[in-house]
Amino acid sequence: METYDFFAPNVKVIAKTQVLVVGSGPAGISAAVAAKRSGAETLIVEHHGCLGGALSVGMVQSYNFSTNKFPQVLTGIPKEIEERCRNYGASAPDYRGAGIFIESELYKCMLDAWFEEENVKILLYTTVCGVFVEQNTVKGVYCVNKSGIGIILADCVIDATGDGDVAVQAGAEYQMQEKNKLQPVTVVFGLSGVDVDLFEKHYKAHPVGDKDFGFQPVFRAARENNDFKLPKRGGAWKSLTPNGEIKSANLTVISEIDATDCWDVTKAEIECRKQILEIVRVFRKYGADIGLGNCSVRNIATQLGIRETRRIVGEYILTEQDVLEQRNFDDGVGRLLTCIDLYGNYQKSRYPKELETFSVPYRALVPKAVDGLLVAGRCISCDEISFGAVRLMVGCALTGQAAGTAAALSVKEGVAPRKLDINLLREKLSRDGVNL
Numbered sequence: 001m002e003t004y005d006f007f008a009p010n011v012k013v014i015a016k017t018q019v020l021v022v023g024s025g026p027a028g029i030s031a032a033v034a035a036k037r038s039g040a041e042t043l044i045v046e047h048h049g050c051l052g053g054a055l056s057v058g059m060v061q062s063y064n065f066s067t068n069k070f071p072q073v074l075t076g077i078p079k080e081i082e083e084r085c086r087n088y089g090a091s092a093p094d095y096r097g098a099g100i101f102i103e104s105e106l107y108k109c110m111l112d113a114w115f116e117e118e119n120v121k122i123l124l125y126t127t128v129c130g131v132f133v134e135q136n137t138v139k140g141v142y143c144v145n146k147s148g149i150g151i152i153l154a155d156c157v158i159d160a161t162g163d164g165d166v167a168v169q170a171g172a173e174y175q176m177q178e179k180n181k182l183q184p185v186t187v188v189f190g191l192s193g194v195d196v197d198l199f200e201k202h203y204k205a206h207p208v209g210d211k212d213f214g215f216q217p218v219f220r221a222a223r224e225n226n227d228f229k230l231p232k233r234g235g236a237w238k239s240l241t242p243n244g245e246i247k248s249a250n251l252t253v254i255s256e257i258d259a260t261d262c263w264d265v266t267k268a269e270i271e272c273r274k275q276i277l278e279i280v281r282v283f284r285k286y287g288a289d290i291g292l293g294n295c296s297v298r299n300i301a302t303q304l305g306i307r308e309t310r311r312i313v314g315e316y317i318l319t320e321q322d323v324l325e326q327r328n329f330d331d332g333v334g335r336l337l338t339c340i341d342l343y344g345n346y347q348k349s350r351y352p353k354e355l356e357t358f359s360v361p362y363r364a365l366v367p368k369a370v371d372g373l374l375v376a377g378r379c380i381s382c383d384e385i386s387f388g389a390v391r392l393m394v395g396c397a398l399t400g401q402a403a404g405t406a407a408a409l410s411v412k413e414g415v416a417p418r419k420l421d422i423n424l425l426r427e428k429l430s431r432d433g434v435n436l
């Protein structure tokens with residue numbers, strides 16, 4: 001590839017903080033709250049104009065395993081997210097009974113209020129585009145925003161970007177599947193003009209697992225007429241409001257997209273929007289019986305829904321066996337269900353009926369060979385199968401809380417995160433309500 005050296009003299013230091021969290025999905029939110037509560041001055045930086053990540057700008061509204069049916073995994077800040085959304089009026093039960101539905105727009109407002117209460121500093125519309133490293137230790141980041149290019153200095157940085165952007169820029173090793181094996185991307189959208197009585201009658205008569213569940217009969221009718229070529233056959237939806245809105249429909253799908261490649265994400269966004277128009281055309285033509293005859297596009301997510309990209313290689317790589325054998329680790333920082341959700345890979349996915357859990361080792365949050373840095377969320381250190389067990393939102397929030405707490409403690413103790421006394425961390429997490 002052709003390259004140029006890029007010189008930017010006199011770059012301004014726009015902030016100095018003890019803990020810097022980059023990215024504000026479930027992982028970043030939990031990391032920032034945990035770091036601040038553990039005594040560190042904390043700043044969270046987000047590329048978009050609101051906090052929330054996939055839950056807000058991505059309109060992915062399923063906060064799975066977040067009901068009292070899962071008391072072993074829903075503890076600490078992941079549980080607090082559920083409680084705060086409920087108290088704020090930003091959630092509703094998920095029709096599948098597996099968790100709650102979180103309303104993206106109110107979630108943004110809930111987070112603003114929560115962060116004001118916690119006194120965590122926020123910087124929006126700011127993208128981290130480089131890392132300032134000295135002797136293998138991250139000292140801060142370069143970022144770009146409306147004010148130009150700036151530097152943020154920090155004693156410890158948490159990479160909660162989903163894609164491991166900061167860790168990779170700092171030189172950390174990572175793994176990523178070949179493009180044709182990555183989980184597909186989706187642009188989530190909302191519908192309006194749905195006939196509530198007809199749609200409700202239909203989905204109550206055809207529960208999950210039924211061949212006519214959800215949108216399946218409509219796609220089938222269009223296919224039989226040779227009038228629909230897209231890959232989707234079913235798909236999930238969230239929250240049908242009394243005035244005929246489906247606030248989140250997960251129906252578009254594109255494979256072979258490397259979401260760390262600027263051209264691929266551009267292509268995916270545009271292709272998914274074409275799919276949305278096609279899906280709505282088919283709903284209107286073939287879906288009148290189930291209440292979709294007059295539906296139209298309500299809104300389209302601001303951000304492409306990315307399921308899988310890089311996994312940063314840490315001091316330990318969580319494996320499929322660890323999950324299947326329900327392993328406990330001496331440096332465990334919380335428990336997750338052994339549910340492995342590998343979208344579309346049904347051979348390797350599993351949805352256990354029993355409440356089986358495994359623990360997530362702290363070493364999976366500590367990148368190999370780079371100091372001053374922790375990772376949280378879907379980019380932690382795991383193999384491509386165990387990834388299916390850590391990528392769900394509750395899991396991302398869990399690793400976020402652990403990373404935020406560890407970052408604050410390592411700053412306080414004056415040690416690198418990899419040298420942090422694990423008992424100190426586990427005791428603090430336990431006091432903060434985490435089931436270890």
Ligand SMILES: Cc1cc2nc3c(=O)[nH]c(=O)nc-3n(C[C@H](O)[C@H](O)[C@H](O)COP(=O)(O)OP(=O)(O)OC[C@H]3O[C@@H](n4cnc5c(N)ncnc54)[C@H](O)[C@@H]3O)c2cc1C
Nearest residue numbers: 023025026027047053054062128162305306377378392393
């Ligand atoms: C279509 C779809 C459906 C899903 N369904 C479910 C489901 O039903 N249940 C479930 O639990 N999970 C589901 N998931 C998975 C879940 O949403 C994600 O794995 C989870 O949100 C990842 O959390 P995170 O905090 O690691 O990252 P994200 O939520 O992706 O947040 C990362 C944040 O970092 C910001 N960012 C990225 N790079 C930079 C940068 N360089 N500088 C500044 N900011 C940056 C982004 O703007 C974003 O806000 C789904 C995902 C998708 C895409």
